[in-house]
Amino acid sequence: MVDAVLVWRRLVGAQIRSQLQYRLSFALDAFGSFWISFIDFLVVLVIFRNVPRLNAWDVHEVAFLYALSSITFAVTDMLIGQLDQFPQKIRDGNFDILLVRPRGTLFQVIAGDFALRRIARVLQGSIVLAYALSTLAIHWTVLRVLVLLVSMPSAVVIFSSIWVVGACIAFWTTDGGEFTNAFTYGGTSMAQYPFDIYATWLRRLLGFVIPLAFVCYFPALYVLGKPDPLGLPRFLEFCSPAVALASAVVAGLVWRFAVRHYRSAGG
Amino acid sequence: MRLDWEIAKRGWRRYAAYPWATVAGAFTNTIFGFLLAYILLAVYRSRTDVGGFDAADAVTYVWLSQSMIMTVYIFSWWELAWRIRDGSITTDLLRPLNPQRYWLAFDLGRAPYHFLFRGLPPFVLGALVFELRYPSPLDAVAFVVSLTLAVVVSFGFRFIYNSVAFWLLDFRGVVTLATTVVVFFSGMAIPLRFMPTALRDLCYALPFGSVIQTPVDIWLGKRDGAALLGVLALQLFWAVALLAIGQLVLQRATRKVVVQGG
Amino acid sequence: MIEVEDLRKEFVVRRGRLRRERHVVHAVNGISFRVDRGELLGYLGPNGAGKSTTIKMLTGILVPTAGRISVAGLEPSRKRIELARRIGAMFGQRIQLWWDLPLRDSFDLLRHIYRIPADRHRVNLARFRDVLELDPFLDTPVRQLSLGQRIRGELTAAMLHSPELLFLDEPTIGLDVVAKQRVRDFLVEINREDGVTVMLTTHDLGDIERLCNRLLVIDHGTLIWDGGIAELKERYGGERTLVIDLEEPAPPLKVEGAVVERVDGPRQWLRFRGSASELTARVARAARLVDLQVAEPDIEEIVRRIYASPETVSDTKSV
Numbered sequence: 001m002v003d004a005v006l007v008w009r010r011l012v013g014a015q016i017r018s019q020l021q022y023r024l025s026f027a028l029d030a031f032g033s034f035w036i037s038f039i040d041f042l043v044v045l046v047i048f049r050n051v052p053r054l055n056a057w058d059v060h061e062v063a064f065l066y067a068l069s070s071i072t073f074a075v076t077d078m079l080i081g082q083l084d085q086f087p088q089k090i091r092d093g094n095f096d097i098l099l100v101r102p103r104g105t106l107f108q109v110i111a112g113d114f115a116l117r118r119i120a121r122v123l124q125g126s127i128v129l130a131y132a133l134s135t136l137a138i139h140w141t142v143l144r145v146l147v148l149l150v151s152m153p154s155a156v157v158i159f160s161s162i163w164v165v166g167a168c169i170a171f172w173t174t175d176g177g178e179f180t181n182a183f184t185y186g187g188t189s190m191a192q193y194p195f196d197i198y199a200t201w202l203r204r205l206l207g208f209v210i211p212l213a214f215v216c217y218f219p220a221l222y223v224l225g226k227p228d229p230l231g232l233p234r235f236l237e238f239c240s241p242a243v244a245l246a247s248a249v250v251a252g253l254v255w256r257f258a259v260r261h262y263r264s265a266g267g
Numbered sequence: 268m269r270l271d272w273e274i275a276k277r278g279w280r281r282y283a284a285y286p287w288a289t290v291a292g293a294f295t296n297t298i299f300g301f302l303l304a305y306i307l308l309a310v311y312r313s314r315t316d317v318g319g320f321d322a323a324d325a326v327t328y329v330w331l332s333q334s335m336i337m338t339v340y341i342f343s344w345w346e347l348a349w350r351i352r353d354g355s356i357t358t359d360l361l362r363p364l365n366p367q368r369y370w371l372a373f374d375l376g377r378a379p380y381h382f383l384f385r386g387l388p389p390f391v392l393g394a395l396v397f398e399l400r401y402p403s404p405l406d407a408v409a410f411v412v413s414l415t416l417a418v419v420v421s422f423g424f425r426f427i428y429n430s431v432a433f434w435l436l437d438f439r440g441v442v443t444l445a446t447t448v449v450v451f452f453s454g455m456a457i458p459l460r461f462m463p464t465a466l467r468d469l470c471y472a473l474p475f476g477s478v479i480q481t482p483v484d485i486w487l488g489k490r491d492g493a494a495l496l497g498v499l500a501l502q503l504f505w506a507v508a509l510l511a512i513g514q515l516v517l518q519r520a521t522r523k524v525v526v527q528g529g
Numbered sequence: 530m531i532e533v534e535d536l537r538k539e540f541v542v543r544r545g546r547l548r549r550e551r552h553v554v555h556a557v558n559g560i561s562f563r564v565d566r567g568e569l570l571g572y573l574g575p576n577g578a579g580k581s582t583t584i585k586m587l588t589g590i591l592v593p594t595a596g597r598i599s600v601a602g603l604e605p606s607r608k609r610i611e612l613a614r615r616i617g618a619m620f621g622q623r624i625q626l627w628w629d630l631p632l633r634d635s636f637d638l639l640r641h642i643y644r645i646p647a648d649r650h651r652v653n654l655a656r657f658r659d660v661l662e663l664d665p666f667l668d669t670p671v672r673q674l675s676l677g678q679r680i681r682g683e684l685t686a687a688m689l690h691s692p693e694l695l696f697l698d699e700p701t702i703g704l705d706v707v708a709k710q711r712v713r714d715f716l717v718e719i720n721r722e723d724g725v726t727v728m729l730t731t732h733d734l735g736d737i738e739r740l741c742n743r744l745l746v747i748d749h750g751t752l753i754w755d756g757g758i759a760e761l762k763e764r765y766g767g768e769r770t771l772v773i774d775l776e777e778p779a780p781p782l783k784v785e786g787a788v789v790e791r792v793d794g795p796r797q798w799l800r801f802r803g804s805a806s807e808l809t810a811r812v813a814r815a816a817r818l819v820d821l822q823v824a825e826p827d828i829e830e831i832v833r834r835i836y837a838s839p840e841t842v843s844d845t846k847s848v
Binding site for chain 1: 285286287288290291292294295297298299301302305306308309310312313314317436437439440441442443444446447450451456457461462463
């Protein structure tokens with residue numbers, strides 16, 4: 001296990017080195033990434049220029065949600081965003097060689113690529129987070145800090161699990177890759193806003209079945225000390241890590257099932 | 268003329284060859300449609316009118332714009348840039364057919380495919396779940412005209428930013444920036460009517476407003492008589508202007524390729 | 530090293546756009562063979578014959594539908610990871626190196642993936658760098674390498690962890706003559722000096738001629754030949770070709786005992802059996818010769834003949 005981490009670190013390190021070599025293109029890329037994610041925040045600002053509150057949420061609180069969703073998604077994107085290229089990898093027949101190596105396939109695929117330029121998006125989210133934290137009157141307690149800190153890697157795991165499950169589609173149909181976008185990019189967009197604005201069926205489907213509500217909505221409720229507009233049990237606000245673990249397990253199982261199918265159907 | 272038709276057919280087929288990609292894309296558009304609809308509806312809990320749109324207008328806007336994304340091809344279009352990068356553009360330049368004309372015909376063949384197969388399904392689904400607004404017959408016709416012009420304006424812009432590849436080896440950042448600009452200033456991310464007046468008017472004046480907001484305004488019956496003709500004329504103006512600029516860029520690029528060998 | 534018994538692989542294919550009828554394809558239809566340690570064998574067959582499918586089953590990529598299969602004493606589909614440590618694979622048209630990274634980095638990463646001890650890695654790498662002349666481009670990103678350079682890198686990648694068995698799928702495809710020779714020399718060296726068992730699928734008959742002492746030929750999922758090359762030539766190579774250069778272009782000669790296979794200007798190819806000198810005499814009587822050559826049947830021709838009249842392996846097995 002430790003050794004897997006070491007391998008991963010080397011893979012990532014090698015790629016960072018390689019990507020930094022092309023400084024101008026990296027800068028342009030990063031610049032582009034920064035602005036394209038900034039649009040989402042501009043939208044939030046434009047909305048709040050027209051109304052003071054969205055349900056019971058004001059601009060600072062929504063900015064807080066936005067920042068959490070955006071940062072964790074950007075980190076996920078940085079780590080495994082190349083999964084979007086997975087259908088192409090299968091099409092090119094480049095998955096097979098992974099099966100001839102003495103490592104798990106999911107590990108190899110995830111460690112296979114690392115996009116440093118996405119760090120711009122992390123930066124952008126962090127700026128908004130700083131803004132939100134400075135304007136919100138949060139009554140910090142040790143538990144609140146803990147919940148906030150733990151929720152972020154949990155969110156990364158949840159997003160990653162969604163991404164991995166989505167990537168498995170490539171084992172069945174090579175040009176259906178865009179389905180995943182609905183849940184990854186759609187997922188982060190959804191989590192940027194408070195869940196109580198969505199209709200019940202959508203909330204249940206994309207908030208609980210696909211547990212996007214645990215990415216930042218529930219942790220935020222606790223940190224902000226806000227009563228849940230949905231009136232759900234308070235313990236849910238602490239469930240992010242458990243949900244993350246469950247998602248990871250599900251993703252692993254789905255991947256195993258998908259690879260088993262690939263190995264018997266021939267791909 | 269015959270040649271254009273053949274090219275247009277090729278454009279259609281290029282995207283029709285991947286039906287699953289189209290289905291997946293339509294699905295994504297549908298999800299985003301729902302998300303945006305609820306977000307905007309939350310705004311209308313506090314107000315009844317924003318910039319001339321009421322709740323039904325706004326929701327119709329969401330579904331129309333989601334349907335239009337691929338028809339007008341807002342998000343990064345790379346085909347020309349890739350051809351430039353891998354060098355096949357040189358053979359295109361040597362042919363007697365103007366590349367811009369080729370790609371325009373190609374795009375005009377592509378657009379109907381996306382309109383029918385990526386545009387209609389999400390809209391129909393949205394119409395089933397929400398109360399949408401529908402145009403009068405005149406507005407419907409005007410909408411189709413406006414949509415076609417929007418495709419051309421969008422193409423003109425895409426052609427120009429793809430041509431950057433003639434000068435820049437790594438054009439990914441530029442394409443991303445250009446996409447960002449279009450997505451925001453066209454009203455794709457949020458209706459222009461929600462924006463501060465000055466910004467909104469700027470967007471309308473720039474080609475971006477012609478790409479999404481204007482056709483939707485027409486559908487929603489927000490433009491009558493002289494105003495209607497006015498916005499259509501503006502779209503036409505931008506279509507022509509962007510094509511002309513693209514042509515100029517192409518000529519400079521051709522000279523560069525021929526002189527320097529690409 | 531490898532034992533295969535009545536191996537089968539079926540695929541279910543759905544044809545047609547709307548009705549999607551089920552259609553079973555028997556890609557591999559009951560093949561059996563044994564490979565001993567240290568052999569260097571070629572695996573031949575037309576496209577779609579089942580070559581890739583067999584290799585995929587041997588390497589653990591694909592799970593067989595039926596039959597027994599044992600590679601290095603392990604069952605590939607069940608013991609994939611354990612087997613992976615002992616075998617190396619290279620698929621000529623596909624890339625296993627990291628595209629954006631310098632070649633050196635790929636090797637370093639593989640060291641960690643295979644958990645190769647540092648000193649063994651260093652020794653192996655030094656040797657391959659020498660034999661395959663990798664130094665000039667060791668620091669170049671893989672995407673900038675020429676095909677020949679990349680293939681050499683891929684071969685190294687496949688061998689870095691000192692596998693006992695190497696599977697190669699079209700390793701010389703697209704290479705120029707010099708590069709092909711280099712690859713072939715390398716394969717001969719690792720086979721003869723290190724005792725690495727090599728199983729090589731190829732369409733290139735030059736590879737077969739120069740490398741393999743044993744050939745498996747598969748067609749439509751069944752083995753139609755399993756034996757040595759010499760025997761193959763003997764059995765199917767009864768006919769030879771007399772290549773004659775006439776003074777000037779002429780219509781195909783009518784000569785007893787020979788069939789004109791091809792005409793190209795003043796040159797004609799005559800296929801015949803039996804004595805070359807007798808035929809030459811007859812030809813000389815029929816036309817004015819400038820030059821002539823006797824050509825032995827080449828593998829390509831022989832293989833073509835096998836495909837044309839396939840017999841099952843039980844008829845041809847030399848073991």
